[in-house]
Amino acid sequence: MPELVFFSGTMDCGKSTLALQIAHNRSARGLQVLIFTRDDRAGEGKLSSRLGLVTDAVEAVPGMDLYAHVVDRVSQGGKVDYLIVDEAQFLEPVQIDQLARVVDDLRLDVFAFGITTDFRTKLFPGSRRLIELADRIETLQVEAMCWCGSRATHNARTLGGEMVVEGEQVVVGDVTGFDEEVGYEVLCRQHHRRRMTSGSVRASALSPDVLPVGSD
Structure with missing residues (x-):
């Protein structure tokens, strides 16, 4: 039976790499994929991983009817055997409903x-809808690590290496940068709660075992 499967995890846990691997494995067996993505780090209409792999994709812009796009592709003679959707957290809830319809109506x-x-x-709207509708939810087993060595469970936004907790939900940034640009870092719950990023620890010359003054 066809399924809507949601592969979830923190940043740096290999989601895009797995998406590309699935596409590679299935294409080797003659299956044709249609890839959607949104706001990929490599630019519009690209699916990329931090290992340097990249492939073309359809940019799922706001307001786009994903179900209608698939139907149009097939009606014009294109072959579609399955879909891969990366950066699905950025999709609108109605677009997740359209993906469920692809599974149910187009099989x-x-x-x-x-x-x-x-x-x-806070849950992304697209992720929330996927949790509500998915046939299966798979947590990726490649564990991202906090700077302290513990398993990373939370995504942090940084500015100049300092964690921020206010601002727009979606801002595309560099997960490796600690300059004045917007960056992202994965943290364990403890250090996310204490707003302790690797940049702030280095700046204050604290060891991982020393808590900042006023920490709860």
Whole structure:
């Protein structure tokens, strides 16, 4: 039976790499994929991983009817055997409903990849709808690590290496940068709650075992 599957995890846990691997494995067996993505780090209409792999994709812009796009592709003679949707957390809830319709009406598997919560630990609307509708939810087993060595469970937004907890939900940034640009870092719950990023620890010359004054 076709399924809507949501692969979730924090940043740096290999979601896009797995998406590309699934596409590679299935294409080797003659299956044709249709890839959607949104706000990929490599630019519009691209699916990329931090390992340097990249492929073309359809940019799922706001207001786009994903179900209608698939139907149009097939009606014009294109072959579609399954869908991959990366950065699914950025999709509108109605677009997640359209993906479910692809599974139910067109009988195609849909593999969606995305992070669950934002830098404020709040659910992304797209992720929330996927949790509500998915046939299966798979937590990726490649564990991202906090700077302290513990398993990272939360996504943090940084500015100049300092964690921020206010601002727009979606701001595309560099997960490796600690300059004055917007960046992202994965943290364990303890250090997310204490707003202790690797940049702030280095700046204050604290060891990982020393808590900042006033910490609860």
